[in-house]
Amino acid sequence: SSELTQDPAVSVALGQTVRITCQADRPRSYHASWYQQKPGQAPVLVFYGRDNRPSGIPDRFSGSSSGNTASLIITGAQAEDEADYYCNSRDNSGDHWVFGGGTRLTVL
């Protein structure tokens, strides 16, 4: 089955830039999306596709992709960005969606 691999934990100093990565086990036909989940809350879409940020998401959240790896970039991380982040993509069959294992972001 298709897999997306994320680092389990990443930390960043307040105000600095952090990159959270999502590595696919094979080249993908579909773009990735990213979800932020804070304790006790449902996930929230924060970035998707080639270059899309939902309404209400701060512009410090951006994304990029290179080869088999998608990245979520937070430029100038804030204390409220501390959360779990999950990537997702449809697999190449187009009829399954796959999540990465999640990355816990700590803002120091």
Next chain:
Amino acid sequence: QGRLVESGGGVVQPGGSLRLSCSASRFIFSNYGMHWVRQTPGKGLEWVAAISYDGTDEDYADSVKGRFTISRDNSKNTLYLQMNSLRLEDTAVYYCVKDLRRDYFDFWGQGTLVTVSS
């Protein structure tokens, strides 16, 4: 943005059945595909099932295929998940999620907890 409210979770014995419902409001439900995604307590997210806007196309994760059925009633703005032959590993919070462009998960309900236990 719309609203999604799940219901129907609870405690069930292994081998039992449960039906989850998701009531949608504040958006045109019949225009969008929908998903169920689950999260084991303290663990990550797992996509479970998807259904097209008109209910004609369904997809399932391998872990639930043949046991779970996703359906919808557009006249009632409601999404369903019929879960049969439940296993211990099906214990999770189940989220109802609105589809965005068929590729992404737009927004999520607050979830309903399903506990499979003897």
